[in-house]
Amino acid sequence: MPLYVYSITAEDHPRHLDGVSGVGSEPTALRTVAAGSLCAVVSDIEEEVRPKRRDLTAHQEVQERLMADGPVLPLQFGYTAADDLAVRQALESNAESYLSALDRLNGCAEYHVRASQADQTPLLHQILGDLPEARDLNDRIRGGDQDPRLPLALGELIAREVEARQETLAAGLTEALVPFSREHIAHPPSADDFLNLSLLVPEGQQDSLRVAEANLTREIGGGVELRFSGPLPPYSFV
Template sequence: MALYVYAITGKDHPHRLDGVTGVGSHPSPVRTVAAGPLCAVVSDISEEIRPKRRDLQVHQEVLESLMADAVVLPLQFGYFASGDQTVQQALEENTDSYIATLARLDGCAEYHVRATQADEDELLRQILQDSPEARDLNERIRAGAQDPQLPLTLGELVAREVQERQDSLAAGLVQALIPYGREHTTHPPSSPDFLNLSLLVPHDRTEDFLAAEASLAQQIEGGVDFRLTGPLPPYSFVQ
C-alpha cells in the first residue's frame, strides 16, 4: 500500500503517535518506518491526496506534535512513497545527509515575518512631504495644469520612491532580526507584502526574538503592518 510521508526523525524520537490518524478521507494510523538511525513518520493511503483544508491541517498537526518532543525534518505536503521498502531505501541512501540536517535544525523552529504597506495614503503623504519634485508635480496637477504627461510623471516618480523606501525598510528589518536566527532566508514577497523573511530561531533565543520583533513593529511609522507566524516546522531550511 502507498504511504504518505510527514517527516524524518532520529530513531530516538519519542514518536508519541498513539491515536493519531493521518490524511485522507479514510485516515489510517500514523506510524513509523525505521532504517538504521532514522525513522520516517508515515500513514497508509489508498487514494490520491489533494491539498484540502482538512488534510493540510492534519499534516501540520502531525508535524507540530512531533516538534514538541524533538527535532524533525519536515516534508512539504504531498510527499508519497510506494511502500515501506521504498522509504527504508531512501533513508539508507541518504542517512548522512538526513542526520546532518537534523543536527542543524535541532533546538530551533521557523518563524515568518511579513510586512505590508497597509496605509498607502500615508505613504503618499510622506513622499509628497519629502520630495520637492513630487510635491511640485502634484501642486501643478491640482492647480489645473493641462499637460497630460504630468500625472504619468508623478505616478512614475511615486512608484519609484515607494519601491526604494520599501526596499530600504525591508533591508533594515532583515538586518535587525537576523542576529536572532541561526539561519535566515528571504523569499520573494507577494503583493501587497514587501518583506517575506524566514528565520530559524533557537528555542533559547525565542523570547529575545519576539521582543525585538514587537519593538520594531511599534517603532515603524507610515502605516506598515507586521505579521509574525510561528513557531513552525522548519520547511524553509530543509536542504
C-alpha cells in the same frame, strides 16, 4: 501499498502520536519505517491526497506533535512513496545529510516575518514632503494644469520611490531580526508584501525575538503592517 510520508526523525525520537489522525478520506494509523538511525513517519493511502483543509490540518498536527519532542525534518504536504522499501532506500541513501540536518535544526523553530504597506497615505505624504519634484508635479495637477503627461510622470516617480523605500525598510528589518536566528532565508515577496523572511530561531532566542517584534512594530509605524508567525516546523530549512 503507497504511503504518505509526513516527516523524518531520528530513530530514538519518542514520536508521541497517539490520537493523531492521518490524511485521506479514510485515514489509517500513523506508523514508522526505520532504516539505521532514521525513521520516517508514514500512513498507508489508497487515493491521491489533495490539499483539503482537513488533510492540511492533519499533516501540520503531525509535524507539531513531533517537533514538541525533538528535531524533525518536516516534508511539504503531498509527499508520497511507492512502498516501505522506497522509503527505506531513501533514508539509507541520504542518511548522512538527514542526520546532519536533524542536528542543525535541534532546538530550533521556524518563524515567518512578513511586512506590507497597509495604508499608503502616510508614505505618500512623506514622499511629497521629501521630493520637490513630486511636490511640484502634484501642485501643478491640483492647480488645474491639463498637461496629460503630468499624472503619468507623478505616478511613475512615486512608484519608484515607494519601491525604493520599501526595499530599504525590508533590508533594515532583516538586519534587525537576523541576529536572533541561526539561519535565515529571504523569500520573494508575494501579493502586497515587501518582506517575506524565514528565520530559524533557537529556543533561547524566541522570547527575545518577540520583544524585538514589539519594538519594531512600535518604531516603524507609517501604515506598515508587520506580521510574525511561529513557532513553526522548519519547512524552509530542510
